[in-house]
Amino acid sequence: MTAPAHDLIIVGAGFAGMYTTVHAVRSGLDVLGLEAASDVGGTWYWNRYPGARCDVESIDYSFSFDDDLQREWRWTERYATQPEILRYLNHVADRFEVRPHYRFSERVSSAVWDESGQMWNVQTESGLETSARWLVMATGGLSQPQLPDIPGRDDFAGEVLQTSAWPDAPVDLRGKRVAVIGTGSSGVQLIPTITDAASEVTVYQRSANYSVPAFNRPIDDAEWALQQQNLRHRRELSWNGAAGSPWTTQPVPYAEADDAERAAIFEESWTRGGVLFAKAFNGLTVDPMINDAARAFFERKLAEKVSDPEVRAALTPRDHAVGTKRICTDSGYYEAYNLDHVSLIDLRREPIEQITADGIRTSARLREHDVIIYATGFDAMTGALTAIDIRGRGDRSLREEWRGFPSTYLGVALPGYPNLLVLNGPGSPSVLSNMALTSEQQGDYALRLIDHCRRKGYSSAEAMADAAREWTAHGLELAEKTLFGSARSWYTGANIAGKARGFLPYIGGFRTYIDHCDKVAEADYPGFVMT
Numbered sequence: 001m002t003a004p005a006h007d008l009i010i011v012g013a014g015f016a017g018m019y020t021t022v023h024a025v026r027s028g029l030d031v032l033g034l035e036a037a038s039d040v041g042g043t044w045y046w047n048r049y050p051g052a053r054c055d056v057e058s059i060d061y062s063f064s065f066d067d068d069l070q071r072e073w074r075w076t077e078r079y080a081t082q083p084e085i086l087r088y089l090n091h092v093a094d095r096f097e098v099r100p101h102y103r104f105s106e107r108v109s110s111a112v113w114d115e116s117g118q119m120w121n122v123q124t125e126s127g128l129e130t131s132a133r134w135l136v137m138a139t140g141g142l143s144q145p146q147l148p149d150i151p152g153r154d155d156f157a158g159e160v161l162q163t164s165a166w167p168d169a170p171v172d173l174r175g176k177r178v179a180v181i182g183t184g185s186s187g188v189q190l191i192p193t194i195t196d197a198a199s200e201v202t203v204y205q206r207s208a209n210y211s212v213p214a215f216n217r218p219i220d221d222a223e224w225a226l227q228q229q230n231l232r233h234r235r236e237l238s239w240n241g242a243a244g245s246p247w248t249t250q251p252v253p254y255a256e257a258d259d260a261e262r263a264a265i266f267e268e269s270w271t272r273g274g275v276l277f278a279k280a281f282n283g284l285t286v287d288p289m290i291n292d293a294a295r296a297f298f299e300r301k302l303a304e305k306v307s308d309p310e311v312r313a314a315l316t317p318r319d320h321a322v323g324t325k326r327i328c329t330d331s332g333y334y335e336a337y338n339l340d341h342v343s344l345i346d347l348r349r350e351p352i353e354q355i356t357a358d359g360i361r362t363s364a365r366l367r368e369h370d371v372i373i374y375a376t377g378f379d380a381m382t383g384a385l386t387a388i389d390i391r392g393r394g395d396r397s398l399r400e401e402w403r404g405f406p407s408t409y410l411g412v413a414l415p416g417y418p419n420l421l422v423l424n425g426p427g428s429p430s431v432l433s434n435m436a437l438t439s440e441q442q443g444d445y446a447l448r449l450i451d452h453c454r455r456k457g458y459s460s461a462e463a464m465a466d467a468a469r470e471w472t473a474h475g476l477e478l479a480e481k482t483l484f485g486s487a488r489s490w491y492t493g494a495n496i497a498g499k500a501r502g503f504l505p506y507i508g509g510f511r512t513y514i515d516h517c518d519k520v521a522e523a524d525y526p527g528f529v530m531t
């Protein structure tokens with residue numbers, strides 16, 4: 001029987017992959033990391049578009065495992081820009097000697113379980129073949145870009161850009177007529193940053209989104225000192241919270257507040273910035289009455305920002321409740337539409353029919369462009385895994401199985417795929433939480449399971465189908481009690497034609513999820529078969 005080349009292969013060098021690599025090496029495992037990009041960074045490597053920033057505060061969106069790192073890395077803004085986060089991840093890679101364990105520019109194409117050898121045989125697009133007892137997929141929830149299937153897409157003769165694969169070299173938009181397709185978080189962040197350079201910006205919007213200003217600001221020395229002083233407490237709140245950040249919903253129940261109090265709480269939550277608006281009242285994404293009040297508040301804010309009533313009407317979300325698609329976090333998004341050279345095309349009234357060599361033809365007319373920017377999102381949560389030909393026990397294909405809704409145990413383990421551990425996978429809190437901390441929890445959990453098997457002399461661990469079915473049903477049941485399912489969002493697979501529908505992340509809260517995971521580990525892993 002051939003022995004595996006490594007104890008562990010980790011795919012991906014973003015937050016989760018890097019964390020797991022550092023700790024796997026510390027625990028004495030022989031680790032090979034494989035990363036499609038030419039360097040570390042994951043999401044922050046690829047999404048280099050102007051305006052890209054995190055919508056979780058920098059002090060929270062950073063690793064918590066090393067006190068010296070937390071003290072010594074000085075964030076400069078409340079919400080860090082993509083270049084700053086990428087610098088941070090490079091610093092982490094240097095500081096903890098991550099790179100020597102990775103092979104970069106290696107995109108994994110297949111992973112096949114070898115039953116007799118109890119190992120995964122892994123191949124990359126470049127032809128690299130290797131193997132390991134354990135395979136950890138740290139491939140990210142928003143890493144498989146999705147380009148719309150518009151007739152003539154490849155006929156455009158001008159420049160084509162994609163927010164999720166933005167070039168490293170500077171892009172010069174000066175004097176150009178730029179089209180942007182997509183108004184999710186990426187489009188909303190990008191659009192106000194290109195209006196100075198471009199001679200025309202035409203935004204093609206299919207659905208209006210809720211966007212709340214970031215209220216970003218530099219962190220001065222006094223604020224930094226205070227953050228450092230409170231860091232331990234802040235981290236405790238984050239680890240014990242529902243979304244991996246110290247923020248909680250406002251304490252006053254909606255039903256007990258009068259109109260003036262409600263208005264004040266909405267205002268306060270608005271100025272917290274971005275996604276935190278959804279935390280105005282407990283139950284905001286559950287109770288349609290509270291949600292309607294949030295919507296009315298939002299619409300009043302929009303009216304203050306956008307002067308043209310027709311544009312304002314088009315920018316008003318009509319098809320989903322507040323917070324059921326991720327709220328965008330912007331800096332000057334709506335205000336951009338007050339500029340004469342920025343126009344909004346409402347695709348609900350005027351759908352795109354074709355892309356031609358010269359531009360974009362809608363049902364109304366052809367508009368000529370020099371550049372088209374796609375900000376059209378991702379095949380979220382499952383796309384990066386189904387892009388790889390993963391074959392489990394008996395040659396079963398993950399890609400085929402996940403044509404249906406993905407069944408996972410704790411979001412981490414998949415029945416039929418022994419020794420394959422997914423970090424931030426469907427059925428884990430992932431994108432509903434602070435990914436810096438979920439990555440630590442997920443990496444620790446994977447390594448704890450591996451350690452358990454090694455100590456007990458097991459060569460494989462596999463989730464039982466019943467355990468996965470129950471966990472998945474539990475997640476879906478929790479989601480059904482909320483308003484989330486009503487939105488056509490990437491959370492539910494609705495943004496991808498033909499994708500099975502259902503709420504993909506675990507919505508029961510970060511702390512509750514950790515407790516579930518710990519309970520399973522402490523009871524010696526019921527729901528797993530170990531051999």
Ligand code: N01
Pocket residue numbers: 053054055056142148149150181182183184185186187189204205206207326328329347375376377378431490495
């Ligand atoms: O992608 P999206 P994203 N014709 O799927 C439109 C995180 N993130 O990259 O809504 C025309 O949200 C689509 O329209 P519709 C964050 O979690 C965070 O912007 O499907 N339009 C939508 O407007 C976020 O939620 C930050 O009707 C088409 C847009 O493209 C997630 O990543 C920044 C179309 C896609 O929006 C994804 O955000 C960036 C078509 N054929 C990303 N197909 C921060 O702020 C799609 N669209 C931290």
